[in-house]
Amino acid sequence: xxxxxxxxxxxxxxxxxxxxxxxxxxxxxxxxxxxxxxxxxxxxxxxxxxxxxxxxxxxxxxxxxxxxxxxxxxxxxxxxxxxxxxxxxxxxxxxxxxxxxxxxxxxxxxxxxxxxxxxxxxxxxxxxxxxxxxxxxxxxxxxxxxxxxxxxxxxxxxxxxxxxxxxxxxxxxxxxxxxxxxxxxxxxxx
Amino acid sequence: xxxxxxxxxxxxxxxxxxxxxxxxxxxxxxxxxxxxxxxxxxxxxxxxxxxxxxxxxxxxxxxxxxxxxxxxxxxxxxxxxxxxxxxxxxxxxxxxxxxxxxxxxxxxxxxxxxxxxxxxxxxxxxxxxxxxxxxxxxxxxxxxxxxxxxxxxxxxxxxxxxxxxxxxxxxxxxxxxxxxxxxxxxxxxxxxxxxxxxxxxxxxxxxxxxxxxxxxxxxxxxxxxxxxxxxxxxxxxxxxxxxxxxxxxxxxxxxxxxxxxxxxxxxxxxxxxxxxxxxxxxxxxxxxxxxxxxxxxxx
Numbered sequence: 001x002x003x004x005x006x007x008x009x010x011x012x013x014x015x016x017x018x019x020x021x022x023x024x025x026x027x028x029x030x031x032x033x034x035x036x037x038x039x040x041x042x043x044x045x046x047x048x049x050x051x052x053x054x055x056x057x058x059x060x061x062x063x064x065x066x067x068x069x070x071x072x073x074x075x076x077x078x079x080x081x082x083x084x085x086x087x088x089x090x091x092x093x094x095x096x097x098x099x100x101x102x103x104x105x106x107x108x109x110x111x112x113x114x115x116x117x118x119x120x121x122x123x124x125x126x127x128x129x130x131x132x133x134x135x136x137x138x139x140x141x142x143x144x145x146x147x148x149x150x151x152x153x154x155x156x157x158x159x160x161x162x163x164x165x166x167x168x169x170x171x172x173x174x175x176x177x178x179x180x181x182x183x184x185x186x187x188x189x190x
Numbered sequence: 191x192x193x194x195x196x197x198x199x200x201x202x203x204x205x206x207x208x209x210x211x212x213x214x215x216x217x218x219x220x221x222x223x224x225x226x227x228x229x230x231x232x233x234x235x236x237x238x239x240x241x242x243x244x245x246x247x248x249x250x251x252x253x254x255x256x257x258x259x260x261x262x263x264x265x266x267x268x269x270x271x272x273x274x275x276x277x278x279x280x281x282x283x284x285x286x287x288x289x290x291x292x293x294x295x296x297x298x299x300x301x302x303x304x305x306x307x308x309x310x311x312x313x314x315x316x317x318x319x320x321x322x323x324x325x326x327x328x329x330x331x332x333x334x335x336x337x338x339x340x341x342x343x344x345x346x347x348x349x350x351x352x353x354x355x356x357x358x359x360x361x362x363x364x365x366x367x368x369x370x371x372x373x374x375x376x377x378x379x380x381x382x383x384x385x386x387x388x389x390x391x392x393x394x395x396x397x398x399x400x401x402x403x404x405x406x407x408x409x410x411x412x413x414x415x416x417x418x419x420x421x422x423x424x425x426x427x428x429x430x431x432x433x434x435x436x437x438x439x440x441x442x443x444x445x446x447x448x449x450x451x452x453x454x455x456x457x458x459x460x461x462x463x464x465x466x467x468x469x470x471x472x473x474x475x476x477x478x479x480x481x482x483x484x485x486x487x488x489x
Binding site for chain 2: 011
């Protein structure tokens with residue numbers, strides 16, 4: 001089992017740290033050939049415009065699209081934005097998942113927040129809430145028929161979804177000590 | 191699942207978290223909305239909205255203050271990436287104004303003329319996160335103790351000379367390397383020596399790094415400068431005058447972004463460093479009189 005983390009910019013070290021704690025072999029991915037042999041890829045939180053542009057400039061767009069046809073991919077926050085088919089703004093996207101995301105959907109940094117979120121697909125997810133940290137976070141404004149919404153805020157805002165082996169979260173499991181989302185993703189790569 | 195979820199804003203986690211999202215990136219000084227758009231297109235992770243870049247503050251002299259809130263708002267409206275703005279050291283009302291505008295980060299900065307010669311802003315009192323400058327580990331931990339959610343080494347702003355950025359990064363990271371091997375009984379004496387809060391010093395030792403993100407600033411003018419700072423071990427870079435005081439800002443900005451990502455790949459660094467046009471002229475820090483050096487501001 002070897003999971004890569006896209007290391008162009010953002011909180012990739014935090015993802016690597018949790019994966020290593022789970023005993024998973026990891027690799028930083030900055031160039032297309034670094035995807036070879038991986039079982040899964042995480043696209044971390046960061047600035048989606050920066051991550052999208054660097055992916056395009058270094059030919060990672062097509063390489064990740066091809067990778068995602070067979071392997072598991074998880075995007076957190078900025079990662080969710082670049083995985084989306086559409087965000088209603090002009091910036092480079094991978095467009096690998098049938099979702100529409102809206103950037104900065106909760107406002108600017110002063111509106112960033114943390115909350116307890118029930119995510120039933122996780123281990124003990126119906127009884128033990130997940131500490132969800134939203135930083136200038138996006139939301140899911142639409143999802144395709146074969147995409148399942150796996151977490152919502154109280155007001156019904158969709159903040160996590162899965163389509164086959166692809167996973168997106170508006171929030172940052174990599175900033176917490178709770179490893180359940182990473183364990184869930186590791187299972188998707190099998 | 192019926193209980194209502196509480197949303198907590200302005201927590202330490204949320205404030206430090208935005209800095210974690212900026213890691214591996216370049217934060218660029220901009221003075222107009224047009225500059226901000228150029229920076230965003232070049233891949234900046236955030237912009238610092240200013241009336242004058244540090245090189246111009248040096249030339250024009252006088253008292254340097256918080257920028258016009260109208261200008262900051264225009265810059266915020268022009269880009270989708272986070273916007274930072276500077277307040278004077280200790281000027282908590284400028285900070286209140288910047289929070290009211292809704293900037294994403296406040297830089298309590300030595301580049302502006304200090305408003306208080308003994309005290310910094312109590313940054314715990316704000317919802318908006320702060321970044322502060324430092325020259326050594328003690329100064330970094332004092333700022334974190336006051337509530338800074340991000341640190342940057344000061345360097346010497348507006349010079350285009352990387353020598354002070356290197357000195358300050360080596361000082362902070364070198365002190366942490368020594369600290370990591372220090373036994374418990376030596377920590378209090380070291381805290382006293384550094385004039386650093388004991389608990390934060392202990393936390394830094396246990397983590398093996400600062401408890402917040404640490405960028406480099408002050409004098410970075412080329413892709414190689416940015417990669418140098420990254421290889422020394424900082425989390426990202428601020429580029430002030432180095433971009434918009436150069437011959438081809440758009441091209442240089444993009445090259446510095448690429449160099450910050452691929453900082454340990456000399457082939458890519460060579461490629462992005464080609465044909466960038468004139469770098470900012472710069473000032474040798476060694477030619478500056480002590481009163482002309484901004485890094486000494488901060489207590």
